[in-house]
């Protein structure tokens with residue numbers, strides 16, 4: 118059977134998104150059909166729309182979602198119809214060279230649904246990050262469903278599906294922040310604020326939030342920043358050094374995705390410190406650094422794909438931290454909107470007035 122449902126599609130580069138009828142097939146072997154409950158609006162959805170990710174239009178947007186499994190295909194044992202799930206874009210294969218090295222968080226062959234969702238005229242859709250969740254029902258690989266309990270607010274815990282996990286994981290997994298360390302986060306949108314919350318969860322004692330928008334800095338303080346720097350007024354490298362005894366932070370997390378903010382992160386860390394790039398650059402961006410500084414400052418320059426998370430390990434653990442009151446996921450939900458409000462959510466993201474707009478279906 119094919120399900121006819123409404124979903125948010127972008128037909129071509131920088132065209133406005135539109136509500137389209139989408140045909141979703143029943144799940145085949147290894148697949149799950151999921152009724153979407155909530156889906157957050159992530160900056161990466163805007164990158165898809167603007168052509169920063171690929172040219173495989175049309176895209177079915179949305180990927181930061183909770184849902185309820187409606188049906189599973191042949192051979193699926195990890196989830197069953199009725200399960201409440203967060204969707205993930207890291208369904209590890211277990212067989213690629215990363216998985217075989219015992220590093221499934223880098224899995225190079227993550228699973229997505231094999232069957233395609235299409236428009237009514239048969240045009241195949243590319244689902245954002247292999248999910249596509251601004252839609253009533255979506256089709257994913259069963260491994261993209263991480264089962265969670267029934268109790269917590271779907272809009273809040275669903276944010277763990279992408280940006281908030283990326284930010285928290287940039288701190289606790291990629292940056293491996295330790296108790297007592299100093300951490301600076303450049304860019305305090307949803308991802309950067311999550312990195313701040315992650316640094317707090319890991320026990321960092323100096324947490325410096327850097328942004329050009331004072332509203333973002335106020336939210337960062339609510340989520341655990343001990344100091345704030347408005348980098349449109351103050352040089353962030355000097356300010357971070359001044360707040361860390363003149364040396365720089367142990368870990369600096371770049372959550373903007375631009376060469377100038379990466380360069381700030383590079384120079385704002387202590388000798389032998391770690392830089393974590395979690396912001397996603399666009400294809401035309403390049404970086405120039407004196408190679409002697411790369412050598413002389415030592416330490417580690419790491420990128421964080423999806424917070425180096427393992428959904429089956431990290432999502433339930435972070436839902437538990439939320440339920441224990443140690444991780445304020447509610448603070449990330451700025452507004453609850455409908456499927457028709459995505460363009461205005463993009464505008465608010467651009468204007469910097471929201472951390473996360475969450476679509477409720």
Ligand SMILES: NC(=O)c1ccc[n+]([C@@H]2O[C@H](COP(=O)([O-])OP(=O)(O)OC[C@H]3O[C@@H](n4cnc5c(N)ncnc54)[C@H](O)[C@@H]3O)[C@@H](O)[C@H]2O)c1
Pocket residue numbers: 159160161164279280283303304305306307308309327328329330333348372373374378394395396397398421422423424466467469471472
């Ligand atoms: N690595 C991953 O797996 C992953 C996952 C999700 C999102 N991301 C990326 O993370 C980045 C942030 O996403 P988001 O949803 O938080 O976006 P966002 O738009 O909510 O936040 C970006 C923040 O950066 C600030 N900013 C912009 N220019 C700045 C500058 N020059 N100096 C300091 N701050 C500046 C903005 O004021 C804003 O607060 C994006 O590039 C997104 O694509 C990465």
Ligand SMILES: [Zn+2]
Pocket residue numbers: 209210211212213214215216221223224225226227
């Ligand atoms: Zn793998």
Ligand SMILES: [Zn+2]
Pocket residue numbers: 159160161162180181279280
């Ligand atoms: Zn995302």
